[in-house]
Amino acid sequence: MAEKEIIATLEANVRTLMDLHTKAVAQMADLQRKNEEQALKIRSLQQQLRHEQEEAARLRLSDAMSGSGDKRAARVQVNRLLREIDKCIALVSAKI
DSSP states (O other): OHHHHHHHHHHHHHHHHHHHHHHHHHHHHHHHHHHHHHHHHHHHHHHHHHHHHHHHHHHHHHHHHTTSSOHHHHHHHHHHHHHHHHHHHHHHHHHO
């Protein structure tokens, strides 16, 4: 009789572990889905931030070029843009 009780207890424990495993797998799938949603949201916000930073830089440059802003900041911005253009030209030249 003791063997049957041990076997019954083991079977109950195995069923409990299987149920826990099933719940854990479902929870993990849900967490992965939420993680992917958050990653998409982060990418979207990062893209929006880049856009806003570029817009702010354009506005600063426009303000500086119109004469009402800081001339030094305009010069720095133009120099940065020229360096970026030079890098692009170098990359294009290297591929040709």
